Amino acid sequence: MVPLDSVDLAAIWLTLKLATLTTVLLLLIGTPIGWWLARTRSKWKGPIGAVVALPLVLPPTVLGFYLLVAMGPHGFIGQLTQSLGLGTLPFTFAGLVVASVFYSLPFVVQPLQNAFEAIGERPLEVAATLRAGPVDTFFTVVLPLAKPGFVTAAILGFAHTVGEFGVVLMIGGNIPEKTRVVSVQIYDHVEAMEYAQAHWLAGGMLAFSFVVLLVLYTSRLKQGWRG
């Protein structure tokens, strides 16, 4: 018998909802950033690239702390959301989504940037000489050619969001059905010595992560490394 109760299931559901929404937003935000980083000759390429990569190396608590301050009543994001009548974001699901977008940004931007760079200049020039404007070219040439990169970006962005813990704790706290995701729920079970439930959830995360990476790596081997 699976010892998971309704709180556990809510945490799983919330995690999937958060990861899906974050992934969709990240693909929308990450595509122009990745495109710009892949194509620009601007001197800002280095600094912007470094900022995007920061979540890779920062302890989640550092990122979470700054986001908490920024989204708080006196932070600039907080001021903005308050002036829009949205209140403040910390300890809400929306706040969690915003934080997750920052946290998983490099996992989406970098595969996209690699995929765009791998396409090179030539197909774009060919499309231009065949009368396709820049937007037309993006949708008919760049997107299809970068498809493996988008798949990788989506999988990594989703999986990485599922796996976040520190940022969630800093921004979201631990509110059931609002901000309590699986990783936090495992922590709670362990604290309460409920090892059976912790095993089920932790084992589920392990299996999920392994399957995701397995799919990713075997498909990469098949089609060569395309970002």
Added chain:
Amino acid sequence: MHTLTEPTVASAAERADVGIHARFRRTFAGFSLDVDLNLPGRGVTALFGHSGSGKTTCLRCVAGLERAAEARLEVNGELWQDSASGVFVPPHRRALGYVFQEASLFPHLNVRRNLEYGLRRVDRATRRVEWDRVLELLGIGHLLERMPERLSGGERQRVGIARALLTSPRLLLMDEPLAALDLKRKNEILPYLERLHDELDIPILYVSHAPDEVARLADHVVLLDQGRLVAQGGLQETLARLDLPTAFGEDAGVVVEALVAGHDEAYHLTRLVFPGGEVLVARRPEALGQRLRFRVHARDVSLALARAEGTSITNLLPATVQALAAADTPAHVLVRLDADGTPLLARITRRSADQLGIAAGQRLWAQIKAVALLG
């Protein structure tokens, strides 16, 4: 006969309308391009020069893929770029076709959809090139459902050319379309290029560093060196110029356009006539009256003061010496001859020139040891 299309005494208005007028100035890292070209609005114009001479950059500037800081470009009366007034028509709004060195087919589309890519983006009203005709012209009708990765290099390049043609370009740009192919594939494609030239009325700018391709295909030559224009003019005339031999080196020589005038079945020979003379070559498959180009390398022409008797050389032409110039080595000189209407170049030793007393105006016999038929 291909006429020489040097700008002559046409009125200014007429001159501005026809042809391609291009002036590009741009400094790149370690290289500067500074050219002023006046090209005919029809036929094949070869942009010829060593690698690094700026010919590809020039072509990319015409396409708008490269933007020269100081530029003016007018194609058959349409202004595509003028840095003085800030006009720059982006590449996708220029009615041109571009064939890249590697065919660069879209790998995610099959041949049919590659071909349709450009075609669909052109107004029905401005389509002048027929689908069936292009497929037939390039012999790719049987490849339509294939993916690019399953085509040979030559097939890919033919699809690339067809794809460019189907946009009904007013100007076709070809950047060394044969350079990435081996000799066998080259010979497979050349006849198709000749058909384009003969059957479509689209001016072609053709970048090449291969003298044989230029000799075979071009009507007009633009010679570039280190980003500068060295010469431009009709093919035969330009190749026969004495001041350009360094560009051609050992390959100096002329191109002659001739008609098939007869076949000698007994000896298996074909007689080719051209202004001022005729030559015999090994039996050709072409029918009587067909046009054929051949190249005579300067190194294959020797000179004799009198018509040689008892020689195995079949092709002897009476000619007048026009001028002498230094050749690619100090041991040789280049002699420009007029074979009564057809220019010829001879590369002989300086010693022979002195012993024979070769001088301008002299009548003598040109002995042609070999002709290279093109096609």
